[in-house]
Amino acid sequence: MLVSIFFSYIATTAFAVLFNAPKRTLIPVGLIGAVGWSVYLLMRDYFSYSSPLSIFCGTVVLSLMSELFARIYKQPVTLFTIPGIVPLVPGLPIYQGMYYMIMSAYSIGIEKLIKASMEAGAISLGILLVSGLFRIFKVRRDRRFVYSRIKEQ
Amino acid sequence: MTTEKIMTMSQEEVLNIALTAGKILLTSGAETYRVEDTIIRLCAWRKMGYVKVFVTPTVIIIGDEKAHGFTCMTRVTSRTTNLSLISAVSEMSYGFGKWSLGYKETKSFLAELRKRPAPSKYVTSVAAGIASACFAVMLGGNFADFGAAFLTGFTAMLAVKQLAVLRITSFWENTLAGMIIAFVALTCCQLNSDCTQEKIIVGGIMPFLPGVSFTNGLRDFMAGDLLSGNSRIAEAFLFAASLAVGIAVVLRIWLA
Numbered sequence: 001m002l003v004s005i006f007f008s009y010i011a012t013t014a015f016a017v018l019f020n021a022p023k024r025t026l027i028p029v030g031l032i033g034a035v036g037w038s039v040y041l042l043m044r045d046y047f048s049y050s051s052p053l054s055i056f057c058g059t060v061v062l063s064l065m066s067e068l069f070a071r072i073y074k075q076p077v078t079l080f081t082i083p084g085i086v087p088l089v090p091g092l093p094i095y096q097g098m099y100y101m102i103m104s105a106y107s108i109g110i111e112k113l114i115k116a117s118m119e120a121g122a123i124s125l126g127i128l129l130v131s132g133l134f135r136i137f138k139v140r141r142d143r144r145f146v147y148s149r150i151k152e153q
Numbered sequence: 154m155t156t157e158k159i160m161t162m163s164q165e166e167v168l169n170i171a172l173t174a175g176k177i178l179l180t181s182g183a184e185t186y187r188v189e190d191t192i193i194r195l196c197a198w199r200k201m202g203y204v205k206v207f208v209t210p211t212v213i214i215i216g217d218e219k220a221h222g223f224t225c226m227t228r229v230t231s232r233t234t235n236l237s238l239i240s241a242v243s244e245m246s247y248g249f250g251k252w253s254l255g256y257k258e259t260k261s262f263l264a265e266l267r268k269r270p271a272p273s274k275y276v277t278s279v280a281a282g283i284a285s286a287c288f289a290v291m292l293g294g295n296f297a298d299f300g301a302a303f304l305t306g307f308t309a310m311l312a313v314k315q316l317a318v319l320r321i322t323s324f325w326e327n328t329l330a331g332m333i334i335a336f337v338a339l340t341c342c343q344l345n346s347d348c349t350q351e352k353i354i355v356g357g358i359m360p361f362l363p364g365v366s367f368t369n370g371l372r373d374f375m376a377g378d379l380l381s382g383n384s385r386i387a388e389a390f391l392f393a394a395s396l397a398v399g400i401a402v403v404l405r406i407w408l409a
Binding site: 016020022082085086089095124132149150 | 187354360369375
C-alpha cells in the first residue's frame with residue numbers, strides 16, 4: 001500500500017509536468033494526488049466500502065486540499081485539481097469494458113462500463129460539491145470588486 | 154487612485170488586451186467562467202462596468218447592452234492544457250491595478266506569453282512514460298510491467314507529438330495513440346512472459362484519457378454555462394471513443 005501511495009505521488013507530479021504546471025506547484029500537486037489516492041485505498045481496503053463511494057470521499061478530500069493550497073500559493077484551483085484527480089480516474093474498468101465488448105462478452109462488458117461511469121460520476125460529484133461550495137464566496141467577492149470600481153466614477 | 158497607469162489606456166486598448174488574455178486562457182484549457190471573470194475583471198479595472206461577455210469552448214464574444222454598442226469576437230480552434238499560462242494570466246488580471254506596463258508593452262507581454270516554449274516533446278514523453286509506469290504499478294503490476302508501461306506511454310506520446318506538426322485532427326491523433334499503445338503492450342507481452350497485458354495498456358492510456366475536458370465540463374455546468382458544459386463533455390466522450398477504437402482494432406487483429 002505504501003508503495004502504491006509513493007507511486008501515486010510520482011504519477012501525479014508527472015501529470016503536472018505533462019500539463020506544463022508552474023514549477024513551484026509541482027510538490028503540493030503530488031501531495032494532493034497522493035492524499036486522494038490514499039483516502040481511496042483506505043476506504044476501499046480497510047473499511048471495505050464500495051469503489052464509487054471511496055472515490056467520492058477521496059475526491060472530496062482532494063478538492064478541499066486543492067482549495068486550501070490554491071489560497072496558500074495564490075494560484076487558480078484548477079492547477080491543483082486537474083492533476084490531483086488523475087490517480088482516481090477509472091482507467092481499468094474503462095479498458096476492461098472495452099476489452100470484453102470486443103471479445104463478444106457483452107454482459108460483462110456493459111457491467112464494467114457501468115462501473116466506470118459510476119466511478120467517473122463519483123469524481124464529478126465530489127468536485128461539484130466542493131467547488132460549488134467555494135464558488136459562493138468567490139462570486140460575492142468578485143461582484144463586490146466590480147461594483148466598487150464602477151462606483152468611484 | 155487617479156495615477157493608475159491603466160486609466161491612461163483607452164477603452165479600446167483595454168478591450169483588446171482583455172480579448173487576447175481571454176484567448177490565451179481558453180486555448181490553455183481554462184474553464185468558461187474563469188475566462189469570463191478574467192475579462193470582466195480586466196475591464197472593471199478600467200471602470201468599464203457595462204461589458205458583457207459570452208464564452209464557449211470555441212468562441213469569445215465581448216459586447217455591451219447598448220443599441221449602438223461595440224462587439225469584438227475571437228475564434229478558438231485548438232485547445233491544449235497549459236497550466237502555467239492560466240497561472241500567469243490570472244496573476245496579471247488580479248494585479249492589473251498596479252500594472253506598470255503601457256498598452257504596447259502589455260500586448261507584447263501577452264504575445265510573448267503565447268510564444269513561450271512548451272516543454273520539449275522529449276520532456277513531455279518522458280513524463281507520460283513515468284506516469285504510465287506508475288499507474289501500472291499502482292494497479293498491482295510488477296517490475297516488468299513498470300518497464301513495459303514506461304515504453305508504451307513514452308512511444309505513444311512521442312509519436313503523437315511528432316505528428317502534431319502535420320495538424321491531423323485530434324480524433325485521429327487519439328486513435329493512433331490507442332493503436333501504438335496496444336501494439337507496444339502486446340509486443341512486450343510477447344517478449345517477456347512476466348508482463349500483464351491489462352496493466353500495461355491501462356497504464357499507457359492514462360495520459361490520453363480526456364480527464365481535463367471532463368472535469369472542466371462539469372465545472373462549467375456548476376457555474377451555469379450549460380452550452381460549454383455540454384460541448385466539453387461531448388468532446389471528452391469523443392476522445393475516449395477514438396482511443397478505444399485504436400486499441401480495439403489492434404487487439405482484434407492480434408488476438409484473432
